[in-house]
Amino acid sequence: MITQTTTETELKGLETLLHDLQQLPVHFQPHRDRRGAQDGALFEGLRRAQLDGTRFLTYRTEGVARGYLAWTALPVGSLARLDHVYVMPILRRRGVASRLIARFEQEIAGAFDGWVVAGPGDTCAARGLMARYGARAPDCTLR
Numbered sequence: 001m002i003t004q005t006t007t008e009t010e011l012k013g014l015e016t017l018l019h020d021l022q023q024l025p026v027h028f029q030p031h032r033d034r035r036g037a038q039d040g041a042l043f044e045g046l047r048r049a050q051l052d053g054t055r056f057l058t059y060r061t062e063g064v065a066r067g068y069l070a071w072t073a074l075p076v077g078s079l080a081r082l083d084h085v086y087v088m089p090i091l092r093r094r095g096v097a098s099r100l101i102a103r104f105e106q107e108i109a110g111a112f113d114g115w116v117v118a119g120p121g122d123t124c125a126a127r128g129l130m131a132r133y134g135a136r137a138p139d140c141t142l143r
Contacts, residue, residue: 002103005056005068008047013065014058015042017086054083057103059096066091069100071108071115078113080104082135101133 005011019042049070050056059067067087074081082104087096108115117135 001061002057002059002099004107005058008043010058010065011046011050011056012043013060014046014056014068017065017068017088018042018046055107057100057107059087059100067096067100069097069104071104073112074116078111080108080112080115082115082117098133105134 003010005014046056052072054070054072057069057071058065067085069085070083072081072083073079082101085097085100087100105115115135
């Protein structure tokens with residue numbers, strides 16, 4: 001089941017997923033600078049992001065967070081920015097990320113003109129993948 005994550009209890013459920021992400025290089029982590037952080041610091045980072053406008057959609061099974069999608073409204077124009085999608089490794093390649101993205105698109109329909117993907121860890125391949133799901137076409141020119 002995919003739900004909006006709005007309460008502190010729901011946000012705390014994302015801490016476990018962030019612990020998994022701490023094993024990745026820093027430039028692939030959402031809410032960077034959390035490497036080695038304790039649960040309280042991870043929760044505060046999520047809460048601060050939420051207060052700053054980040055919205056979370058969480059995929060849960062048996063009441064446990066198994067994946068999430070974070071997004072924000074861009075301050076200019078009428079676009080939403082998909083900031084991060086994460087699914088536990090055991091559930092990958094089962095359509096969970098696709099379902100999170102589909103729900104995200106439902107959430108922004110009518111309120112935004114479209115969505116983009118940007119940020120650290122953003123690659124031409126990732127942007128191409130997201131374009132298949134409806135993100136604005138990626139600009140993959142050589143720099």
